[in-house]
Amino acid sequence: xxxxxxxxxxxxxxxxxxxxxxxxRGPEDLEIVVFERxxxxxxxxxxxPYWIGGAVDNVARLVVRSPEEHRIRxxxxxxxxxxxxxxxxGGEVRVRDLASGQEKRVGFDHLVIATGAHPVRPxxxxxxxxxxxxxxxxxxxxxxxxxxxxKPRRAVVVGGGYIGVEMAExxxxxxxxxxxxxxAAEPMSTLDPDMGRLVHQAMENIGIDVVTxxxxxxxxxxxRGRVRAVATKxxxxxxxxxxxxxxxRPNAALAQEAGLSVGAVGGICTDLRMRVTGQERIWAGGDxxxxxxxxxxxxxxxxxxxxxxxxxxxxxxxxxxxYATFPGVVGTAVSKVCDLEIARTxxxxxxxxxxxxxxxxxxxxxxxxxxxxxxxxxxxxKMIAEWRTGLLLGVQIVGRAAGAAKRIDAAAVALxxxxxxxxxxxxxxxxxxxxxxxxxxxxxAARKAAEAIVASCQG
Amino acid sequence: xxxxxxxxxxxxxxxxxxxxxxxxRGPEDLEIVVFERxxxxxxxxxxxPYWIGGAVDNVARLVVRSPEEHRIRxxxxxxxxxxxxxxxxGGEVRVRDLASGQEKRVGFDHLVIATGAHPVRPxxxxxxxxxxxxxxxxxxxxxxxxxxxxKPRRAVVVGGGYIGVEMAExxxxxxxxxxxxxxAAEPMSTLDPDMGRLVHQAMENIGIDVVTxxxxxxxxxxxRGRVRAVATKxxxxxxxxxxxxxxxRPNAALAQEAGLSVGAVGGICTDLRMRVTGQERIWAGGDxxxxxxxxxxxxxxxxxxxxxxxxxxxxxxxxxxxYATFPGVVGTAVSKVCDLEIARTxxxxxxxxxxxxxxxxxxxxxxxxxxxxxxxxxxxxKMIAEWRTGLLLGVQIVGRAAGAAKRIDAAAVALxxxxxxxxxxxxxxxxxxxxxxxxxxxxxAARKAAEAIVASCQG
Numbered sequence: 001x002x003x004x005x006x007x008x009x010x011x012x013x014x015x016x017x018x019x020x021x022x023x024x025r026g027p028e029d030l031e032i033v034v035f036e037r038x039x040x041x042x043x044x045x046x047x048x049p050y051w052i053g054g055a056v057d058n059v060a061r062l063v064v065r066s067p068e069e070h071r072i073r074x075x076x077x078x079x080x081x082x083x084x085x086x087x088x089x090g091g092e093v094r095v096r097d098l099a100s101g102q103e104k105r106v107g108f109d110h111l112v113i114a115t116g117a118h119p120v121r122p123x124x125x126x127x128x129x130x131x132x133x134x135x136x137x138x139x140x141x142x143x144x145x146x147x148x149x150x151k152p153r154r155a156v157v158v159g160g161g162y163i164g165v166e167m168a169e170x171x172x173x174x175x176x177x178x179x180x181x182x183x184a185a186e187p188m189s190t191l192d193p194d195m196g197r198l199v200h201q202a203m204e205n206i207g208i209d210v211v212t213x214x215x216x217x218x219x220x221x222x223x224r225g226r227v228r229a230v231a232t233k234x235x236x237x238x239x240x241x242x243x244x245x246x247x248x249r250p251n252a253a254l255a256q257e258a259g260l261s262v263g264a265v266g267g268i269c270t271d272l273r274m275r276v277t278g279q280e281r282i283w284a285g286g287d288x289x290x291x292x293x294x295x296x297x298x299x300x301x302x303x304x305x306x307x308x309x310x311x312x313x314x315x316x317x318x319x320x321x322x323y324a325t326f327p328g329v330v331g332t333a334v335s336k337v338c339d340l341e342i343a344r345t346x347x348x349x350x351x352x353x354x355x356x357x358x359x360x361x362x363x364x365x366x367x368x369x370x371x372x373x374x375x376x377x378x379x380x381x382k383m384i385a386e387w388r389t390g391l392l393l394g395v396q397i398v399g400r401a402a403g404a405a406k407r408i409d410a411a412a413v414a415l416x417x418x419x420x421x422x423x424x425x426x427x428x429x430x431x432x433x434x435x436x437x438x439x440x441x442x443x444x445a446a447r448k449a450a451e452a453i454v455a456s457c458q459g
Numbered sequence: 460x461x462x463x464x465x466x467x468x469x470x471x472x473x474x475x476x477x478x479x480x481x482x483x484r485g486p487e488d489l490e491i492v493v494f495e496r497x498x499x500x501x502x503x504x505x506x507x508p509y510w511i512g513g514a515v516d517n518v519a520r521l522v523v524r525s526p527e528e529h530r531i532r533x534x535x536x537x538x539x540x541x542x543x544x545x546x547x548x549g550g551e552v553r554v555r556d557l558a559s560g561q562e563k564r565v566g567f568d569h570l571v572i573a574t575g576a577h578p579v580r581p582x583x584x585x586x587x588x589x590x591x592x593x594x595x596x597x598x599x600x601x602x603x604x605x606x607x608x609x610k611p612r613r614a615v616v617v618g619g620g621y622i623g624v625e626m627a628e629x630x631x632x633x634x635x636x637x638x639x640x641x642x643a644a645e646p647m648s649t650l651d652p653d654m655g656r657l658v659h660q661a662m663e664n665i666g667i668d669v670v671t672x673x674x675x676x677x678x679x680x681x682x683r684g685r686v687r688a689v690a691t692k693x694x695x696x697x698x699x700x701x702x703x704x705x706x707x708r709p710n711a712a713l714a715q716e717a718g719l720s721v722g723a724v725g726g727i728c729t730d731l732r733m734r735v736t737g738q739e740r741i742w743a744g745g746d747x748x749x750x751x752x753x754x755x756x757x758x759x760x761x762x763x764x765x766x767x768x769x770x771x772x773x774x775x776x777x778x779x780x781x782y783a784t785f786p787g788v789v790g791t792a793v794s795k796v797c798d799l800e801i802a803r804t805x806x807x808x809x810x811x812x813x814x815x816x817x818x819x820x821x822x823x824x825x826x827x828x829x830x831x832x833x834x835x836x837x838x839x840x841k842m843i844a845e846w847r848t849g850l851l852l853g854v855q856i857v858g859r860a861a862g863a864a865k866r867i868d869a870a871a872v873a874l875x876x877x878x879x880x881x882x883x884x885x886x887x888x889x890x891x892x893x894x895x896x897x898x899x900x901x902x903x904a905a906r907k908a909a910e911a912i913v914a915s916c917q918g
Contacts, residue, residue, distance in 0.1 A: 012897070047831060047892045056892075061831035064897075162891075305897045306890035313884075313906075322913070327885050334889035343889055372506060372520035402861045406895070409888045410868035416886060417876035425772075426786050427875060429868045430793035430802055431765035432621075433506045433515075436865070438471070438764045447772075454781070 002031045003109035005319060006093055008083045008254070010036030011043065012308035013286030013315070014114035015065065018075045020316020021110075027074040030319075033106065034075060035095050037082040040138050041067050046305050048141040049163060052148075053170030059138060086111065086258035088282060110281050110319050113255055113268060114312070117248035117287035117303045126219030131227040132242040135163055144243065148174055152240030155179070156230045158216055160187025164245025165199065165337045168208050171243070178208045179237045181230060183215040190333060191396050192348050194363070195382055198398040202338040211237070248303045250288045263290045267301045272325040274315045283319070285311025285326075292328030295346045295393060295415055296355045302329055330415040331394075334405040341379075341401065343408035346394030346415045349384060358387035360456060362421075362448035366441040368401030370433035377401030381445040383411075383421065390420040390453040395445070403435065410442050421449040461490045464778060465552055465565060467542045467713070468573035469495030470502065471767035472745030472774070474524065476571045477534045479775020486533040489778075492565065493534060494554050496541035499597050500526050505764050507600040508622060511607075512629030518597060545570065545717035547741060569740050569778050572714055572727060573771070576707035576746035576762045585678030588686040591701040594622055603702065607633055611699030614638070615689045617675055619646025623704025624658065624796045627667050630702070637667045638696045640689060642674035649792060650855050651807050653822070654841055657857040661797040670696070707762045709747045722749045726760045731784040733774045742778070744770025744785075751787030754805045754852060754874055755814045761788055789874040790853075793864040800838075800860065802867035805853030805874045808843060817846035819915055821880075821907035825900040827860030829892035836860030840904040842870075842880065849879040849912040854904070862894065869901050880908040 005021055007014040018032050034041070042065040050056045067077040078095075084103070085094040092107040119134030121127055131152075133144045155171040157164050160182035171178045180187060180203065186196030187203065187210055203210050214234035219242065222228045229238045250267040261269040261277040267290030269277040274289075276282045286308035290299040310326055317324040332345040352359045362383045369376040379399025385392055395411035397404055414424055424446035431438060439447070464480055466473040477491050493500070501524040509515045526536040539557040546552070551566040578593030580586055590611075592603045614630040616623050619641035630637045639646060639662065645655030646662065646669055662669050673693035678701065681687045688697045709726040720728040720736040726749030728736040733748075735741045745767035749758040769785055776783040791804040811818045821842045828835040838858025844851055854870035856863055873883055883905035890897060898906070 044829060044831070044892065044897065046890075046897075047829060050832065050892055055833055056831050304890060306888070306895075306899070306902075309897050310885060325885070327882075330887045332887040332889050334891045334894050336891065336893040341894075345887070345889075370503065370506060372503070372515050373509065374514055403865055405891075406862055406865060406889055407868070409866070409899075409901075410872050412887050412889070413869050413872035413876070413878075417872070417878070419872075419876070423786075426769060426784070428789045428791040428804070428871050429765070430791050430804075430865055430871070431505075431763060432793045432795065432864075433503065433509055434795040435793050435800075436765075438503065438505075438768050440765070440868075442868075443765075 002027070002029055004031040004033065004107065005110040005112065006106060006108035007032065007034040007112040007114060008093070009114035009116055010034050010041035010077055011114065011116060012305050013312040014112060015042045015070060016309050016312025017112045017114065017283070017285070017315040017319065018070070019073065020313050021319045022073055022075060024317070024320025024322060032075045034077045035081040035083050036077065036079050037098060038137060038139065039079050041065060041070060041077055043138055044305060045136060048135050048138070049166035049170050051141055052144055052167065053173045059141065062138065083254065086254060088258055088260065088279060091281070111283065112315055113276070113282065113284040113288060114286045115251035115254055115288045117250050119244055119248050120246040121244060122216065122246065124216060124218055126221050126227070129219050129221035129227040130225055131240065132219060132244065134244045135167055136248065147241050153177060154238050155241050155243065156181060156237050156239035157243045157245055158230065159245035159247065160184065161190060161245055161247055162333065162335045165203065166335065167243045167245055168203065169206065169337055172206055172208060179211060180208055181211045181214040181216060181232050181237065183213065185212055187212070188342065190344055191342070192382065195380070195396045195398050198380060199337060199340060199342060202340045206338045248287065250301050252288055255284065263299050265290055265299050265301055267299070272327065273318045274311050274326055283315045285315055291326070294328040294330050296351060298355065300329065300331070302331070304333070330412050332408055332412040334408060336405065339400055341399050341405035343397040343405040344395070345408050345412040346392065347384060348394060352384060352393050357393060359384050359393055360387055360449065360452045362445055362452050364441060364444045364448055366444050367437055368399060368403050369435060370437050373433045379404040379441055381441045383445040383449045385421045385449045385453060387456060388453070390422050390450060392419050392421055392424065407442055421446045421453065425450050461486070461488055462568035463490040463492065463566060464569040464571065465567035466491065466493040466571040466573060467552070468575055469493050469500035469536055470573065470575060471764050472771040473571060473573035474501045474529060475768050475771025476573065476742070476744070476774040476778065477529070478532065479772050480778045481532055481534060483776070483779025483781060491534045493536045494540040494542050495536065495538050496557060497596060497598065498538050500524060500529060500536060502597055503764060504595060507594050507597070508625035508629050510600055511603055511626065512632045518600065521597065542713065545713060547717055547719065547738060550740070567740070570742065571774055572735070572741065572743040572747060573745045574710040574713055574747045576709050578703055578707050579705040580703060581675065581705065583675060583677055585680050585686070588678050588680035589684055590686040590699065591678060591703065593703045594626060595707065606700055612636060613697050614700050614702065615640060615696050615698035616702045616704055617689065618704035618706065619643065620649060620704055620706055621792065621794045624662065625794065626702045626704055627662065628665065628796055631665055631667060638670060639667055640670045640673040640675060640691050640696065642672065644671055646671070647801065649803055650801070651841065654839070654855045654857050657839060658796060658799060658801060661799045665797045707746065709760050711747055714743065722758050724749055724758050724760055726758070731786065732777045733770050733785055742774045744774050750785070753787040753789050755810060757814065759788065761790070763792070789871050791867055791871040793867060795864065798859055800858050800864035802856040802864040803854070804867050804871040805851065806843060807853060811843060811852050816852060818843050818852055819846055819908065819911045821904055821911050823900060823903045823907055825903050826896055827858060827862050828894060829896050832892045838863040838900055840900045842904040842908045844880045844908045844912060846915060847912070849881050849909060851878055851880055851883065866901055880905045880912065884909050
């Protein structure tokens with residue numbers, strides 16, 4: 001008799017796991033049932049700001065694979081079905097058909113928890129006013145676009161992380177006057193403030209009013225219950241529409257209620273094969289789990305489609321009878337804002353301090369191509385290395401040029417392999433005038449960091 | 460009394476070594492004398508094809524630092540001075556002033572040999588005809604541009620390596636009808652033929668006539684001694700101008716005549732600090748030395764400005780009293796031809812066979828950005844991994860998109876660290892829709908290679 005795999009959540013991790021398991025085990029051997037509470041499968045949440053901003057013209061393009069395409073491969077997808085409880089010992093889930101309201105119990109031999117994350121919505125006065133949007137699901141995106149048809153004039157974006165900054169730019173493209181309020185000293189606080197400052201300037205250059213150290217205190221609504229202003233520590237900003245970009249939190253409640261292991265930073269805990277800690281037949285991956293940061297040695301939540309897909313593949317291979325692991329992350333992220341490319345990997349200064357590293361930093365400004373080559377543009381690279389050992393701890397890049405951001409990959413692989421900045425000065429990175437100065441900016445930063453290490457040891 | 464550093468060759472390695480040594484030791488402690496037989500210092504030979512093609516408008520832009528700028532830093536540069544002999548035991552060189560013809564002997568406490576490389580000029584009938592150019596020095600570039608003022612109509616480029624392919628494109632930009640003849644099965648033989656085929660097609664798309672397996676037999680000249688055709692195994696091709704792109708060979712003769720160690724592939728041998736093997740006070744770097752290929756374990760000549768600069772820095776630090784090493788290369792190279800970006804690192808299939816690796820290959824075609832993002836373009840990645848262990852051996856990339864070529868850097872760092880393709884599937888590379896599909900093409904290739912390894916172990 002066939003085993004049954006139940007998957008909770010039909011996005012990146014869930015559908016990748018289902019597809020990988022199906023590639024390895026046919027329907028006669030493994031029944032696969034997916035419960036998704038929304039109405040889409042396998043879509044790119046990361047693409048939503050670009051869809052709202054108009055760079056992507058059709059929401060259908062964000063859907064990698066429709067429910068029908070999955071069903072053709074014998075993956076039994078149920079949309080509008082919400083799993084309300086997991087019984088790990090009994091090996092079943094309780095699921096509600098959101099359309100009919102009916103509940104049923106479904107047994108599993110393998111369970112994949114891929115419940116994702118939800119946007120942070122601070123419990124502030126007025127948070128439930130109309131016109132305040134998170135940006136997480138395709139429905140959220142649709143809601144923002146529908147609201148924009150009302151021709152609002154002023155947008156306030158709350159939070160200066162990736163989504164906040166990307167959404168601020170999208171709102172500018174729609175012709176709105178945009179204010180971005182952020183509680184940190186500089187926006188893009190995934191970078192150190194000295195690098196975030198460069199993003200701040202670029203945002204102001206396209207007309208975004210950036211207000212820092214402006215924690216929100218209240219959302220003011222008009223008499224019809226629609227948001228009309230955002231009150232912050234730095235004053236009150238009128239708003240016809242508000243976008244929340246305050247990050248996301250793992251959807252781990254279902255797992256927690258079932259007594260499964262949930263960690264210190266709020267995500268489900270798994271082993272290297274993405275099996276929930278202490279469980280034999282329950283797996284979890286994507287935005288709802290904690291992952292190991294290989295640089296800090298600490299658990300971390302990272303909501304990124306690329307990891308969610310990797311987790312799904314690992315789970316599907318393992319359920320399919322193979323062997324695969326997910327060792328962890330080094331914290332790489334890239335983004336494009338205004339005319340800037342932004343990238344980071346590893347630890348910021350504040351992270352390094354928190355973990356207990358003594359460190360040095362080096363910052364260089366170089367160019368993306370040979371200085372004499374057309375289209376050569378400035379890029380700034382910041383490198384953080386452990387004192388004495390010179391172990392690479394982190395790299396941040398802000399550049400005006402095509403090709404700036406993905407240079408972070410070389411640093412990410414160096415971090416993964418625990419390289420020192422001294423050894424990095426010898427790295428054999430690609431050089432030709434259209435692609436790099438003779439010293440790639442990453443090499444240049446490594447040189448400066450290595451020299452700082454030597455100087456500090458002599459001092 | 461001050462020591463004296465004598466540098467032979469005023470380009471990347473020589474001037475980097477001089478500059479680094481000067482930063483660490485003042486003129487009262489170290490006298491620095493540079494002999495350069497040409498009339499420029501510190502220029503970018505790699506930029507010459509782009510200057511000839513018009514992308515770089517002024518030759519002065521290729522000169523990173525002029526002799527005067529070096530002299531201001533107390534580096535005593537002598538142009539038009541050729542060193543004719545080295546006496547390692549006596550600690551002196553014999554140098555000729557090419558202008559006056561006078562010779563003198565100059566003693567050294569440290570000597571840097573940075574004599575570079577010379578273009579291969581096969582000893583074929585007619586090779587000395589007028590109108591046949593190598594592309595190595597700024598004078599070569601000047602000569603080609605002067606020749607182009609005669610409005611030649613047909614160019615034949617001999618050799619389909621980087622310089623040959625770049626020069627063929629430059630000639631097209633000047634309105635010439637261009638034939639590229641290459642003795643290999645496909646041009647760009649730094650790639651495997653299946654990847655070189657993609658370059659072949661792109662060249663034909665811009666009107667270059669590519670003739671493969673066409674070893675040259677003779678250069679035919681007219682009655683005034685000017686080249687008029689190139690005779691090959693595949694027929695004779697009329698030519699008003701000929702460009703040789705047959706690669707370069709280390710200028711090691713001076714070292715060899717002095718009894719210094721020259722290796723099997725024709726370059727000067729050094730230790731990790733770039734000291735000539737067996738010598739106390741003689742150093743060498745750049746195109747004239749052999750370097751260790753860290754993947755094959757074999758010595759290799761690599762003529763690339765980025766390595767030449769690294770060597771110079773390492774030598775200058777060591778002479779300056781510091782400590783630095785150059786461990787070797789993994790064989791990374793990038794190039795832009797027509798609308799293609801091309802990159803490679805590590806071993807080709809033929810290299811792997813020669814060294815004795817059993818290997819598997821994986822090839823994927825993906826896109827540079829998320830498929831739904833504007834400007835997303837195809838790129839092909841080929842990965843070579845050792846059988847059983849899955850050790851990464853090499854990666855090749857051909858792509859139509861900005862950002863294709865420099866993706867090789869992640870692979871180069873992975874090679875440097877002896878990663879397996881299995882481990883590479885977990886790498887934390889930057890992901891956002893404007894920069895990458897959710898599976899970066901490098902990750903996708905690693906997945907496919909890792910799956911091939913597993914399948915081969917089961918088979």
